[in-house]
Amino acid sequence: MPAPAENVGTFRDRIAVNRRNSLLLILIFLAFVTVLGYVIGYAWVGDPAGAVFGLLLAFAAGTVSGLATYYAGDRMVLAASRAREITHDEAPVLFNVVEEMAIAAGLPMPKVYIIEDSAPNAFATGRDPEHAKIAVTRGLLEKLDRDELQGVVAHEMAHVGNYDIRYAMLVGILVGTTVLISDFFLRTLWFGRGQRRGEGGGQIQLIMFLIALVLAVLAPLFARLLQLSISRQREYLADATAVSLTRNPKGLADALQKISSDREVLEVANRATAHLYIANPIKKFERRAKGLFSTHPPIEERIRILRAMETGGVPQQAP
Amino acid sequence: MGTVLTILIVVVAVVIVVYAIATYNGLVRRRNEVEEAYRQIDVQLKRRYDLIPNLLEGVKRYFRQEQDVLTEITRARSAAMQPHSPREQAQAEARLSGAIGNLFAVAENYPELRSERVLLDFQEELSSTENKISFARQHYNDSVQAYNTKIQSFPAVIFARAMGFTEREYFEAAGPERESVTVSYD
Numbered sequence: 001m002p003a004p005a006e007n008v009g010t011f012r013d014r015i016a017v018n019r020r021n022s023l024l025l026i027l028i029f030l031a032f033v034t035v036l037g038y039v040i041g042y043a044w045v046g047d048p049a050g051a052v053f054g055l056l057l058a059f060a061a062g063t064v065s066g067l068a069t070y071y072a073g074d075r076m077v078l079a080a081s082r083a084r085e086i087t088h089d090e091a092p093v094l095f096n097v098v099e100e101m102a103i104a105a106g107l108p109m110p111k112v113y114i115i116e117d118s119a120p121n122a123f124a125t126g127r128d129p130e131h132a133k134i135a136v137t138r139g140l141l142e143k144l145d146r147d148e149l150q151g152v153v154a155h156e157m158a159h160v161g162n163y164d165i166r167y168a169m170l171v172g173i174l175v176g177t178t179v180l181i182s183d184f185f186l187r188t189l190w191f192g193r194g195q196r197r198g199e200g201g202g203q204i205q206l207i208m209f210l211i212a213l214v215l216a217v218l219a220p221l222f223a224r225l226l227q228l229s230i231s232r233q234r235e236y237l238a239d240a241t242a243v244s245l246t247r248n249p250k251g252l253a254d255a256l257q258k259i260s261s262d263r264e265v266l267e268v269a270n271r272a273t274a275h276l277y278i279a280n281p282i283k284k285f286e287r288r289a290k291g292l293f294s295t296h297p298p299i300e301e302r303i304r305i306l307r308a309m310e311t312g313g314v315p316q317q318a319p
Numbered sequence: 320m321g322t323v324l325t326i327l328i329v330v331v332a333v334v335i336v337v338y339a340i341a342t343y344n345g346l347v348r349r350r351n352e353v354e355e356a357y358r359q360i361d362v363q364l365k366r367r368y369d370l371i372p373n374l375l376e377g378v379k380r381y382f383r384q385e386q387d388v389l390t391e392i393t394r395a396r397s398a399a400m401q402p403h404s405p406r407e408q409a410q411a412e413a414r415l416s417g418a419i420g421n422l423f424a425v426a427e428n429y430p431e432l433r434s435e436r437v438l439l440d441f442q443e444e445l446s447s448t449e450n451k452i453s454f455a456r457q458h459y460n461d462s463v464q465a466y467n468t469k470i471q472s473f474p475a476v477i478f479a480r481a482m483g484f485t486e487r488e489y490f491e492a493a494g495p496e497r498e499s500v501t502v503s504y505d
Binding site for chain 2: 092093096097099100101103104105106245247
């Protein structure tokens with residue numbers, strides 16, 4: 001029997017809402033970087049021409065780092081995690097499970113990578129489904145049963161299908177650009193604030209200078225908080241999408257339980273790659289997972305929502 | 320006044336044409352997705368037929384006393400490979416699955432066979448292929464649902480039939496299928 005229409009509908013609605021929110025966030029972010037570039041440019045040079053110059057500089061910085069990340073980001077991440085590509089015969093079960101989930105999602109078969117580490121964890125990378133890569137640790141293969149492994153792979157396939165990876169890259173670039181511009185401005189403060197032109201312009205310049213100072217100090221912080229909040233929200237969506245692929249919430253819930261109760265530390269993970277993994281690999285941060293600075297939502301909450309799906313119930317609390 | 324009216328009519332006409340093109344392209348994309356999803360099912364079925372002779376070759380020498388099990392698989396396989404209506408196809412596939420399941424059940428009685436690498440590998444490959452078939456069907460049904468919903472929704476419903484888009488049928492599984500689950504945060 002096909003799935004009841006209203007269930008799938010609700011799920012698809014959820015994705016649509018999430019996509020819309022994502023687009024909105026990107027637009028806000030872009031406007032923010034533009035304003036930042038404009039104000040700093042104005043404060044620096046003292047007239048609208050300088051503001052446009054600052055704006056262009058902000059865009060140039062964003063474009064260069066953006067292109068580099070877009071085309072080489074996945075290779076850098078895989079190399080940093082010491083991931084190695086495998087063939088079907090090296091890990092048939094993993095390979096089959098990835099293929100099953102690619103079929104369930106109607107996506108091309110991603111490349112499969114293994115990380116020789118006993119801590120159970122996994123991540124996906126690649127700019128679009130045609131360039132997708134799924135990396136899994138040796139520990140995950142050994143500690144999880146087939147259903148649990150399928151749940152984890154489905155979660156990663158969900159990130160691929162929802163274009164979460166590209167989105168995360170984009171947000172990362174915007175955050176990086178914001179930090180870069182702010183940093184650049186704050187450093188130039190030590191060398192005076194450019195030349196003044198006439199008294200009238202000087203007053204506006206002074207106001208712009210103060211705004212720029214406040215923005216330059218606060219912007220990187222807000223950008224980072226926004227990035228983390230997006231990252232957390234994406235995990236819930238990927239869990240839900242994973243369930244729509246496997247139609248088995250128990251597998252992923254059990255997997256998350258095993259991963260979260262595992263005491264081993266993933267050596268190859270660091271603060272730059274931590275947000276990629278299915279569960280935060282840096283254990284000491286897990287304690288303050290409810291905080292603003294966490295890359296992941298609390299794993300207990302994710303498990304609770306999945307368990308509620310098992311019984312067909314609806315969780316009382318929205319994430 | 321005349322110019323304003325003309326401009327208004329032209330704008331409305333352009334909007335309608337642009338909308339019709341976008342709708343048409345969207346529907347074509349979804350219909351292609353449905354067809355692609357349907358082909359995936361056949362790809363996976365074919366893969367299963369291809370795996371079976373290798374499996375039989377691997378276990379043949381252990382199964383001297385169990386010839387019936389092997390012949391039933393061979394027979395079910397060639398029956399399933401015949402062209403069928405979707406309903407008959409589902410029945411033929413169910414029979415083949417049953418025959419293969421029987422082989423693994425009988426293999427339990429042979430300790431030396433149970434631990435045989437060949438058999439374990441085939442067990443994984445065959446059960447994975449069965450999963451792939453069922454996931455391909457699931458994806459097909461999901462695609463059909465998205466497509467049908469699209470052509471039945473306003474305002475596409477006005478054009479869809481005129482443009483030659485008709486509802487597709489779901490793939491009804493013969494056996495018990497995985498229970499769907501409620502995925503909602505609201």
